Amino acid sequence: AQSVTQLDSQVPVFEEAPVELRCNYSSSVSVYLFWYVQYPNQGLQLLLKYLSGSTLVKGINGFEAEFNKSQTSFHLRKPSVHISDTAEYFCAVSDRDGATNKLIFGTGTLLAVQP
Amino acid sequence: GAVVSQHPSRVICKSGTSVKIECRSLDFQATTMFWYRQFPKQSLMLMATSNEGSKATYEQGVEKDKFLINHASLTLSTLTVTSAHPEDSSFYICSAREGGEAEAFFGQGTRLTVV
Numbered sequence: 001a002q003s004v005t006q007l008d009s010q011v012p013v014f015e016e017a018p019v020e021l022r023c024n025y026s027s028s029v030s031v032y033l034f035w036y037v038q039y040p041n042q043g044l045q046l047l048l049k050y051l052s053g054s055t056l057v058k059g060i061n062g063f064e065a066e067f068n069k070s071q072t073s074f075h076l077r078k079p080s081v082h083i084s085d086t087a088e089y090f091c092a093v094s095d096r097d098g099a100t101n102k103l104i105f106g107t108g109t110l111l112a113v114q115p
Numbered sequence: 116g117a118v119v120s121q122h123p124s125r126v127i128c129k130s131g132t133s134v135k136i137e138c139r140s141l142d143f144q145a146t147t148m149f150w151y152r153q154f155p156k157q158s159l160m161l162m163a164t165s166n167e168g169s170k171a172t173y174e175q176g177v178e179k180d181k182f183l184i185n186h187a188s189l190t191l192s193t194l195t196v197t198s199a200h201p202e203d204s205s206f207y208i209c210s211a212r213e214g215g216e217a218e219a220f221f222g223q224g225t226r227l228t229v230v
Binding site: 032034036041042043044045046049090094096101102103104105106107108 | 121147149151157158159161164206208210212217218219220221222223224226
């Protein structure tokens with residue numbers, strides 16, 4: 001079964017510093033990959049997605065991620081964070097050829113931006 | 116992007132009563148809908164997957180008789196928590212996907228508190 005690992009439960013970073021949130025998935029089959037952001041007591045907002053094509057994916061709010069098939073990783077990066085980026089970030093994966101394409105989530109990383 | 120509306124956003128109910136949560140796709144046909152549960156500071160756990168007109172497929176450990184899912188139309192799915200107890204208190208989130216599309220869109224979530 002597919003699984004997603006986000007090793008960092010919390011990442012503290014100073015404002016305007018770069019940040020990388022790590023994500024690894026388990027299966028070597030073809031996958032779709034997603035990053036979502038969640039603010040307190042709200043649903044999920046899609047930051048970016050990898051479906052096919054270029055391995056470097058650009059999303060909203062200045063975020064980008066790179067799909068690395070050999071390392072089964074999809075790390076999220078931003079060159080300069082803002083206070084408003086403080087939120088919970090979830091990496092998710094679904095099997096490309098699955099019957100239902102269930103979306104499986106990682107445990108989340110709290111990005112805490114400090115002034 | 117596509118819009119998924121989830122209602123209510125918050126609900127408080129007495130122990131032993133039932134609560135219904137609605138999930139509507141506003142501008143697309145939701146062939147498949149997913150229901151998730153999220154405990155505080157934890158990830159989203161998939162509860163069940165439903166296809167329009169079919170019975171829902173529940174994940175292991177999720178009680179079918181406890182969490183009734185109905186997906187009677189291409190724009191509406193409902194989750195009914197029957198005979199709710201305090202341990203059912205949680206954040207419930209739905210998502211919907213059209214046909215074979217890779218991306219699913221999320222509702223705003225429902226905070227259920229059972230007292």
